[in-house]
Amino acid sequence: MKKQYAVAALAMAGCAGAQAQASVTLYGLIDTNLEFLNHAGASGGSLVRENSGGLSNSRFGFRGTEDLGGGNKAFFILEAGFNGNDGTNATAGVLFNRTAAVGVANDAYGALSAGLQYTAMYDTLIKYDPMVFGQQYTWMPTTGSADSFSFKARVNNSVKYVGHFGGLTATGVYSFGGTADSFQSSAAYGGALDYDSGSFAAALAYDYRNGAINSTGMWTKSRNWSASAREQVGDFTVLGGYEHYLYNPTKGATVSSALWFGGVRYLIGPQFRVTVAEYYQSNKAANVSNSLMSVLGADYILSKRTDVYATVAYAASTRYANDKYTPVGLTSDTAFGPNQTGVTLGIRHRF
Template sequence: MKKNMRVTVLTHLSGLLAIAGVVPAGNAQSSVTLYGVADTFLEYSNHLRTAAGAASEGGSRVRLNSGGLAGSRWGLRGVEDLGGGVQAVFALESGFNIDAGTMGEAGRLFNRQAFMGLNTKGFGRLTFGRQYTSMFDLLPLFMPLTYAGAYEPMPFLMSPLRVDNAVKYRIERGPLAAQAHYGFGEQVGSWQGNASWGGGASYISGDLGLAAVYDQANGQDTATGSGRMRKVAVAATYAPGAWRLTAGYRWAEETIASGERKHRDDMWWAGVGYRLTPAFQMNAAFYYDDIKATDGSASPPNPRQYVLQGVYAVSKRTDLYGAVAYVRNAGLNFAALATLAPGARSQTGVALGIRHKF
């Protein structure tokens, strides 16, 4: 198979469609690309909660996992030139667990992305369907590990990652990229119930990059109101020569339908990366979350996580990687303490894996 398994349709598609009575005869140029990522890793972790009634209250585990650098997936991307600098585009992307061959989300085939829309030259892109939030799209270059599952607490940082029934607009002009999205909640009798929206911008020029973004997700609209989760993030990156420095801050607040605060926290992160050789990259990352008590009691201990990661490019498509993480006052990737053995307040993880892009 070729590198991207690109299937280019250079035949007169419009002529074939004209026979079917769909469009007038003419020339149309289209392409469909099959792409994907296969990523698996061996992982050791400790202080895990065991089943009720077990002889020990907690222990370590070695397992085969999926998605250490990037989530395993396959997808289809398509584009058709409509003329006048306008293109019709679509994407269908399905996540899977390569360790077990299961779907990334049961019952949802294209769980990662499913959208179509129009892309214009100079006027941006407008798409419709299941799509990533603005926060997800604008921050990957500003994160120390670029959303690596082992071990960047990305879901904690920006959940939800994707929105159903969404309209998204994105425009790029030189070093500036800006976008906004709105997800229809589709609740009968309420525009705001279950709806979500957000937007932001990034500026990357030379060695320096800056980003700012806002996301909001509403709960169901009830007689007492609608709960909501709001998040704001600002971040910066500086990459002189072989070095790459990243830092950022995320504010979050969750309220229930009555308007009472349910959760409030401030998350910080910083990272240092260095390319030792053209094929070998080392990254170090630190994440810290300042959790605010919402009921007048003392705030819980704040979680913090340290990560050291190495990535070696065997080829343009295949990488070998390793990562070591230590987290205090949480489980790995800021998982709740309830996932750990009773009395445990820290966890260590070690991952060795391989990623192949096709």
């Protein structure tokens, strides 16, 4: 249960001048599971391990707002990821690696914020990924190939706008590269339009980023765009879409990749949900496998804060089968074989 703190909590945070209309919320989630993987070693052996983040990445954070009057408010978000299996930071040396942002919002015109923030594509596609960006198993934001064709989940040094206009949400993000004498070096930007009428939703999103400038005054360019939709019919929710990736190196040929994704969620009862998901990546790079992954997941709700889950996934190469491009799930590990199966059993608790 989220804990609300008023003036006292703000004082502890150093906000001595806070008013009665201000509040801070402490929140978090811990998700830990046991996983079995075959074809996990060079000799083809299996692996049993404990992981953090099966359906959701473990995190904790602080969220605060202050009423400024006239439909305006100030807000901040600080969110840190951690590994529930060993207590370490999700990103070594960085505490608030997920979000660190401050901004202002208006009831009619939307919110404007600055800091480390999620990209427009991330905010949009998480609503349409059947596995909701679950660490095990999804191929978003990164895909199943070891070349890591992906859209950016978060950007530093960013300015972000989010506006809600009836059923339409408009998002825009710009990230400053911060390189002297080159405004475009390491810069990134993106936008999204997401329409939700209740039972039906559809969205378009775009993500662009530059690499760091090199000695010749050039930088790499990466582009992602996506189209996705969701339809709810009774206890069934059907959702999916398409993501396209294009990479321009400073030298050599352009590389492209495409990811198709889709699935069905079925609410068997108020406490039990089953998800079936499918991911397929086509890759036009030379000697790189196309890949597919099928997922079956079950989630049982014990209470408002706690649920247990089980997931089975199968990934395989469909072209070249060169053993390098078929990891199950969102992981840097690669499979040592043309296919791989993963099974998890975990528990997730919110606070």
